[in-house]
Amino acid sequence: MRPIPSDSACHPKGDSAETICVLGIGNVLWADEGFGVRCIEALQQRYEFAPHVQLIDGGTQGLYLVQHVQQADRLLIFDAIDYGLAPGELKLVANDDVPRFMGAKKMSLHQTGFQEVLMLAVLTEQYPSEVLLIGCQPEEIDDYGGSLRPVVKQAMEDALALGVDTLRRWGAQPAPRQRPLSDVETVTFSELALGRYESQRPPEDSACRTGDARFMPTAEGA
Template sequence: MDPLRPTAPENACHPSGDRPETICVLGIGNVLWADEGFGVRCVEALQQRYEFASHVQLIDGGTQGLYLVQHVQQAGRLLIFDAIDYGLAPGELRRVENEDVPRFMGAKKMSLHQTGFQEVLMLALLTEKYPQEVLLVGCQPEEIEDYGGSLRPVVRQALEDALALGVDTLRRWGAQPAPRQRPLSEVESVTFAELALGRYESQRPGEDLACRTGDERFMPTREVS
């Protein structure tokens, strides 16, 4: 679990050498809860900025949990972006590798999606279909209790560092990242067009129209003395 330590380059082909192995890039989390959407925003930005070889899959894993198991089992190499409570300063990145990833994701869970994805990784281990190499790039969130909120500035800045680390890793894995020459259509995007970062932020209603803390009809009230 060495923080931000680069890994050595390896052959990115199956043992038979006949075809490239699948490289899976997963962003997990919930974009509706501010910094909880860090992982999804990383994958979204990667797809918008780069093109990759045909054996690379970019997936908005959201909070799908066990539904992601087939992608993990089919991957030769797996890159995960997520917001995880490490107990560090907001925006600080940590990288975790290989068999340490499922144990680390279960240590300090922030939400149910982390429980589900930990089970995905453990199932892949038990079925002996665990990727040859796994890298988790996690970010310490600043705020997750803001429904409809977006990434806080310190986490948005960390996203840029996480992308640089991810692209470097993918390049060494043989993913062939190259600056995108053609803009994406809404159909091609890994995230729903309605939840794309720019649209999500620009169309957020004000606090007078959308409660940020919960429905006051179901919140305890103070007695008036």
């Protein structure tokens, strides 16, 4: 995912306005695993926020995100989480329950790394005063080069509405975006933007995403 420029880091605690970090984690190359990053992408495309609000494409950066968590007064997280629910169903987890929950419900390596980030923030006594995880049950993640499944893409709209309501309550001052974003300003890679990613990827029959039968024979053909 896109490296975070040094001048876009969250403001250190102590500023007059409480620092708010909005973080999307996951891998857009593995279908519904990209839910969190797609939420951040959509938020930036649709809204403008107060200067003390930072949107971060956390991708799979793991421990590299610790400074942002430690510096945040309030932290909003979007992620795909295996809750054992119906695909597309949302679940909210708050405050001290977030690191414990992510440790018990690991779905991929990035969640293991991010649980360590949260626990490190707790151990250093620099854990945000308020944390909310908006998680979505994925339908499919074992699809390299795939995109969000329709049910998860639809759930993203509800997740964004919940996120914006939370940010408004936290004083983030969300307002419909008036000025178009440039490629330089986007927190996610413009080359991997959802519309571009879906329209330019090759079809499955020319770029197998689930394993090539020529090199992974079935039991019958072995």
